[in-house]
Amino acid sequence: GAVVSQHPSWVICKSGTSVKIECRSLDFQATTMFWYRQFPKQSLMLMATSNEGSKATYEQGVEKDKFLINHASLTLSTLTVTSAHPEDSSFYICSARGGNSEGYTFGSGTRLTVV
Amino acid sequence: QKEVEQNSGPLSVPEGAIASLNCTYSDRGSQSFFWYRQYSGKSPELIMSIYSNGDKEDGRFTAQLNKASQYVSLLIRDSQPSDSATYLCAGGGNTGFQKLVFGTGTRLLVSP
Numbered sequence: 773g774a775v776v777s778q779h780p781s782w783v784i785c786k787s788g789t790s791v792k793i794e795c796r797s798l799d800f801q802a803t804t805m806f807w808y809r810q811f812p813k814q815s816l817m818l819m820a821t822s823n824e825g826s827k828a829t830y831e832q833g834v835e836k837d838k839f840l841i842n843h844a845s846l847t848l849s850t851l852t853v854t855s856a857h858p859e860d861s862s863f864y865i866c867s868a869r870g871g872n873s874e875g876y877t878f879g880s881g882t883r884l885t886v887v
Numbered sequence: 888q889k890e891v892e893q894n895s896g897p898l899s900v901p902e903g904a905i906a907s908l909n910c911t912y913s914d915r916g917s918q919s920f921f922w923y924r925q926y927s928g929k930s931p932e933l934i935m936s937i938y939s940n941g942d943k944e945d946g947r948f949t950a951q952l953n954k955a956s957q958y959v960s961l962l963i964r965d966s967q968p969s970d971s972a973t974y975l976c977a978g979g980g981n982t983g984f985q986k987l988v989f990g991t992g993t994r995l996l997v998s999p
Contacts, residue, residue, distance in 0.1 A: 814991070815975065815990065816931070863928075865930045865931075874933070874936040875921045875923075875936045876921070876933070876977075876979075876987055878923075878930040879930060880929075880930050881929070883928075
């Protein structure tokens, strides 16, 4: 199959600090990783597309200097929320396509709470 | 703007009934379509993918695609309370480099 491991599953941080979220493709190479954010009772919102070895492509309205994405290898992509504020509290999920899966596989998500 | 539209629901069906979930999309260039199930507080999990016009069956699930009408549906036979979740429809390209466009999801409630 295709497995994407995401860590941490939840994190609480103080306002103004930075938080790093990691996504690893365990049994396939993910040239492209997608990062989503989901607020309660809302659908997935694509934040950015992460490509191995190149700069990420951000969706309109997403601050690239606040949400730093690094895709340094074919199996690891990271999202760093810099200078987090309470309004950044959300469910962050990564996704990639590959392996034996016909579709896009999602990580288990990271629940970020900024206090 | 590429859009995928779903009725937010909730769609309520009794246990054992057929649940019918529908989705329309605006981008005629979309080549692949997916149905995901998402339980509250969890990440989406893939239920079905469909690429060609017609029906595709997998166990209790049947996906239907009509590219002329830009319409995708998911039928769940013999619905179970454990099927209660939000179902997300998504459309995309042919490769893993192309992003998916998600609908807002339909909440399904299966009552015992």
